[in-house]
Structures are given as C-alpha cells and as structure tokens.
Amino acid sequence: MTAGLIGYLTTVYIVVVNGSILSEAGVSLESGMTATILASFAGTILMGLYAKLPLILIPGMGINALFAYSIVEGTGLSFQEGLAVVLVASVLFMVTALTKLGSVLKAAIPESLKHAITVGLGFFLILIGLEKSGLVTSGEQTIIAIGDFTSPEFIVSLLTLFIAIFLFMKNIRANFLVTMIVGTILAYMFGVLETTKRSIQISMNDMLFIPSFSAVNDPEFWLAVFPLTIILIFENMGLLHGQLHMLKRQNSYNQAYRTTAFSSLLSAFFGTSPTVSAAENAAVITSSGKTGKAAVTAGLLFLATLLLIPWISMIPNAAISPILIIVGVLMAQNLRNVPLDDLSEALPAFLIAAMIPFTYSIADGMAFGFIAYPVVKAAMGKQKELSGILLTTSALFLFYFIMKIIGI
Numbered sequence: 001m002t003a004g005l006i007g008y009l010t011t012v013y014i015v016v017v018n019g020s021i022l023s024e025a026g027v028s029l030e031s032g033m034t035a036t037i038l039a040s041f042a043g044t045i046l047m048g049l050y051a052k053l054p055l056i057l058i059p060g061m062g063i064n065a066l067f068a069y070s071i072v073e074g075t076g077l078s079f080q081e082g083l084a085v086v087l088v089a090s091v092l093f094m095v096t097a098l099t100k101l102g103s104v105l106k107a108a109i110p111e112s113l114k115h116a117i118t119v120g121l122g123f124f125l126i127l128i129g130l131e132k133s134g135l136v137t138s139g140e141q142t143i144i145a146i147g148d149f150t151s152p153e154f155i156v157s158l159l160t161l162f163i164a165i166f167l168f169m170k171n172i173r174a175n176f177l178v179t180m181i182v183g184t185i186l187a188y189m190f191g192v193l194e195t196t197k198r199s200i201q202i203s204m205n206d207m208l209f210i211p212s213f214s215a216v217n218d219p220e221f222w223l224a225v226f227p228l229t230i231i232l233i234f235e236n237m238g239l240l241h242g243q244l245h246m247l248k249r250q251n252s253y254n255q256a257y258r259t260t261a262f263s264s265l266l267s268a269f270f271g272t273s274p275t276v277s278a279a280e281n282a283a284v285i286t287s288s289g290k291t292g293k294a295a296v297t298a299g300l301l302f303l304a305t306l307l308l309i310p311w312i313s314m315i316p317n318a319a320i321s322p323i324l325i326i327v328g329v330l331m332a333q334n335l336r337n338v339p340l341d342d343l344s345e346a347l348p349a350f351l352i353a354a355m356i357p358f359t360y361s362i363a364d365g366m367a368f369g370f371i372a373y374p375v376v377k378a379a380m381g382k383q384k385e386l387s388g389i390l391l392t393t394s395a396l397f398l399f400y401f402i403m404k405i406i407g408i
Contacts, residue, residue, distance in 0.1 A: 183319025
C-alpha cells in the first residue's frame, strides 16, 4: 500500500498535464482531467487485479501530444472522431497482444527507428513545454524566438523550471507534484494565477464518450490510425520489458501486455489518449511494490482525485510546462541507443527525431524516417537488411505523403 501511495504521488501530475493537452483538442480542462482520472483508475485497477502486478497505467506522454496536435488539430478531425482513431488503433494493438503478430512486428522494425520515435516525441514535448510556458514564442525574423523577459509569466515559468530541475536531480520523491505546487504558489505571488474557485460539475458526458466513426471513409482517419498503432505497440513493449525485468516477473509479460491493450481501448470511451505503463513505475518497484495490491491502492487514489478537480484546475501552465520539458529530455536520452557510427541507421533516425518537432506532426516526422530508411540502405548496398514488413510500412508512409500531395 505504501508503494501504491508513492506511485500515485509520482504520477498524479498526469491529471493536470494530460487534461491541459486534451483541452487543446477541443474539450474543457475539467473534462480532460476527469477522463485522465477515470482511464488511470480503470487501467491501474485492471493491472492489479488481472495481471497482479504493481504497475500504474496513465495516459502516455508523447502519445497525448500525438492525439491532440496531430490526430485532432492536424487532420481536422473532431474530438469524438479522434477517439474513434484511438479505438481502432487499440483494437489493432490488442490483436498483437492476443497473437504472435506483436513479436513479428517487434523483430521486423529496426531498433534505431523505434528509439528515434521516442527521441522525436521527447523533442516535441520539450517544444510544447517551452511554448506553453512562454519561454519561446513566434519570432518576427525567425520561426521561434525567446519570450519576453519582463513578462511575469516568463519569470514564473523560468523560476519553476529551475526548481523542477533541482528537485528532479536531487531525486526528491513526488518531485513533479512538488513542482506543480511550487509553480502555483509562485504564480500567485506574481499575480498571474486565476484564483476563482470552480465548482464540481461532472456530468455523464464527462465520464463516458461515444467515439464517432463519421470520418471512417476519410483517408485522414486511417492515416492517423497507422502511426498511433505503431507507437502504442513499440512503446508498451519497451516499457513493460524493462519494468518486468526490474520486478523479475518476465513470465507475466503476456498478462501485462494484454491488460495494457485493453486499458488503451477503454481510454477511447473515457475520452482520453491511450494509457501506457507509467515510466514512474520504477518508483513503485524500488519502494518494494511487488503485487497487485500496490496498483489497486494507486487506482483507488486516482478515483478519489475527482474530488480535487476544482482546485487542481487552477494550476497554471507555468507549473505544468517544466514537467513536459523534463519528461521530453528523458525521452530524448534514447538517442544514445541509436548506432551513430552507422549512417545507414543514424540518418533515418535523425530525420525522425528532427522532423517530428519541426513539422509539429508526429506522423509526418515518422514518415520521413521510414521512407528514408530503405533508400539509405539500398544506396549503401545493404538491401538484405530490409524486411518485407519494413518495406510495407515504408510504402504506407509514402502513400501517406502522396495523399497529402494530391490533397486527399
């Protein structure tokens, strides 16, 4: 139970952060936070009761950015149509969890491209964090420029970022939660905090969403399903493999993977981007969390968080953005796993990592790298390293670009 409490305190920041990102996709902040709480509660409880593992499931950082900025804003789909994309991608994810297809895909896609996707998502989160904090803004002569040093919002964001880095480097437990509290206090001191208390107004519309398939005949719908499915499969494989190794419970991989897939599917009905096994589960494991009781404890605490929505909805962007930046840096560290001495691997990986933030589209960034990979390999006479599944994936991304060119 203590491990579950520690896990909750280290992951509860996701309620505000994910709610804020979902609000960019067309729902209210309160609805986004409610969806985050319910999806985290359901997924974590399932992990505790079915897989009997001390793992917490929360909406994935990076995946939420893909949902809000690429799938909904980038394609023009409505929020409910975006949830239908989540539902279809989760069904495909579940197919890989129930069959051998998952292991086949894992072996067919190069490790360098998998790591590059994580790196690109990290850079994307850093950019979003810098933008939401006001530390960078649109420049007059450049694409982006540093923000206004005299702005109270800029000062609060900068101070909060330095505090967040200090707390993180000192390995303070619940450092992200402390960061949000300190950032909110600083915002109040500088007069940039909205102090109007909001009443709890949670309706059934906030607790259950019906995904809309009205855009199912639109090519954009399926072009959104494709990258989301790829990321769901590979990110969850990587997270679960590492965490189960820490627990010495590798034999529980199938139960954990299936639970994660089902939780991802439920997310579409709760109204959020898919859940994944939280990176912060390392804190649960190191706190001697070994059984499903830790997950059940954390899940119930997430449910109780519904009562705190009027207060946590006042947390400003200045207190949230440092978390996005630090998580982004942690994800970008995967660059060290890319074989930089092999240009046939490094070049496509760098294209993915760079083009995701520069195009403000995760799907577009992935497309650049996956299309370049077979081209570079062929140029270097390494065609034998290309699998049929990889070539098919690259062809689908090329088709994705062709659809954009002809305006479909």
